[in-house]
Amino acid sequence: MILLVVYTVGPAIRTVFLFFKWIGKIKIANQEIPRLEPGAIVIANHPDLLDCMFEIFLVPAIFFPQIALHPLRLAPYFTPDRRNFTDKWWWAWLRPMAISVDRSKEHGGVREARKMLDTASEHKRVMMLLPEGGRTCTGKIFRWSRSKRKKIRDLKRSVGWLISRTQAPVLTMWLENGNPPDQPAKRLFSWPSFKRGPILVRLGKFMQFSREDDSVQITDKIANNLLELADQG
Numbered sequence: 001m002i003l004l005v006v007y008t009v010g011p012a013i014r015t016v017f018l019f020f021k022w023i024g025k026i027k028i029a030n031q032e033i034p035r036l037e038p039g040a041i042v043i044a045n046h047p048d049l050l051d052c053m054f055e056i057f058l059v060p061a062i063f064f065p066q067i068a069l070h071p072l073r074l075a076p077y078f079t080p081d082r083r084n085f086t087d088k089w090w091w092a093w094l095r096p097m098a099i100s101v102d103r104s105k106e107h108g109g110v111r112e113a114r115k116m117l118d119t120a121s122e123h124k125r126v127m128m129l130l131p132e133g134g135r136t137c138t139g140k141i142f143r144w145s146r147s148k149r150k151k152i153r154d155l156k157r158s159v160g161w162l163i164s165r166t167q168a169p170v171l172t173m174w175l176e177n178g179n180p181p182d183q184p185a186k187r188l189f190s191w192p193s194f195k196r197g198p199i200l201v202r203l204g205k206f207m208q209f210s211r212e213d214d215s216v217q218i219t220d221k222i223a224n225n226l227l228e229l230a231d232q233g
Contacts, residue, residue, distance in 0.1 A: 001093075001095075002071060002072060002075050002096050002097070003071055005075070005093055005094075005096060005097060006067060006071040006075050007071075009093065010060070010064050010068060011064075013057045013061045014061050014064040014065075017058065017061035017062070017064075025194050025198045026198060026201070027198055027200050027201065028062070028201050029200065029201065029202040029203070029232070029233060030201075030202065030203045033063065033066075033203065034171055034205070034206060035066065036067075036126055037126075037169065038073045038074065038124040038125060039124045039126075039166070039168050039169070040126050040168060040169045040171060041126075041127045041128075041129060041162075041163065041166075041168045041169070041170050041171070042059060042063075042076065042126065042127070042128045042170075042171045042173060043129050043131060043170060043172050043173070043226070044130055044172070044173040044174070044175055044226075045130070045132060045136060045152050045173075045174060045176075045230075046130040046132045046153075047136050047137075047175055048136065048177075048181060048184055049175060049199055050177060050192040050193055050194065051181070051192075051193055052191070052192055052193075053135075054199070055130065055175055056078065056080070056128075056130075058175065058199070059076070059128050059173065060076055060128070062203075063076075063126075072125075073124070073125060074125065074126050075097060075125060075126070076097065076125065076128040077097060077098065077099055077116075077126070078097065078098060078099070078129070078130075079098070079099050079100070079115075079116065079129065079130075080100060081100070099115045116129075127168075131158075131159040131219075131222075132154075132155060132156075133153065133155075133156050134153070135184050136151065136152060136153055136180060137180060137181050137182055137183060138153075138184050139154075141154050143223055143227065145228070145230045145231045146227070146228075146231055147231045149230075150227060151227075152223060152227065152230075154223075155222065155223050157215065157216060157219055159219055160214075160216055160217070160218035160220075160222070161215040163218050163222075164211055164214075164218055165211070167209065167210060167211055169207070169208050170206065170207045170208075170222060171203070171204060171205075171206050171207075172203075172225045172229060173202065173203055173229075174200075174201070174202040174204075174226055174232075175200070175201055176199070176200050177196050177197065177198075177199045178195075179196055181196075202229045202232055202233070204225055204226075204229050207221070207222070207225065
């Protein structure tokens with residue numbers, strides 16, 4: 001199933017990505033794409049790109065050439081909401097790549113972290129996280145960049161716990177699409193719109209933590225790293 005998804009859905013999203021990049025609607029700030037390795041965790045902000053949750057497809061599309069060469073080692077896991085994604089029959093193809101989470105229940109973040117820990121320990125594949133716990137515009141408490149122009153929601157503390165336990169290398173990515181909306185799109189997926197301008201992607205450098213590092217401090221360092229990327233350029 002992993003191979004089927006990688007070699008059918010993968011080329012499709014890569015083609016869309018390259019088309020948007022060719023017409024200037026997606027811009028990658030980095031000259032060189034970092035090299036993934038099994039067990040790595042890719043962390044990005046969750047800004048509601050194109051008003052249609054485009055970011056969950058954008059991240060795998062950027063790294064698709066590497067994933068295609070080593071699909072069983074680098075095909076990314078991510079953590080979609082069970083109610084909106086993996087419980088729907090039309091998302092059945094997504095299940096081999098997903099650690100579904102029931103975010104409607106109390107303490108879902110703890111269970112989510114334990115599921116991710118088990119998966120990271122057993123499979124050693126790449127994991128893609130959007131640890132704001134939802135789109136930025138749906139938050140109430142924010143962390144601001146030094147310029148006071150960019151913001152993210154407070155990251156889930158479980159992300160630091162996961163990284164401390166797995167000692168996984170962490171790659172941060174900043175995604176933006178013009179001025180972010182004050183309200184989320186009416187639908188999770190809608191027809192893409194570039195009304196807010198092109199999508200800009202900034203890739204950070206890998207960060208490494210140890211088991212001795214405090215999980216709260218790890219989460220704070222990742223949040224600060226994201227906001228530093230946000231202020232670049």
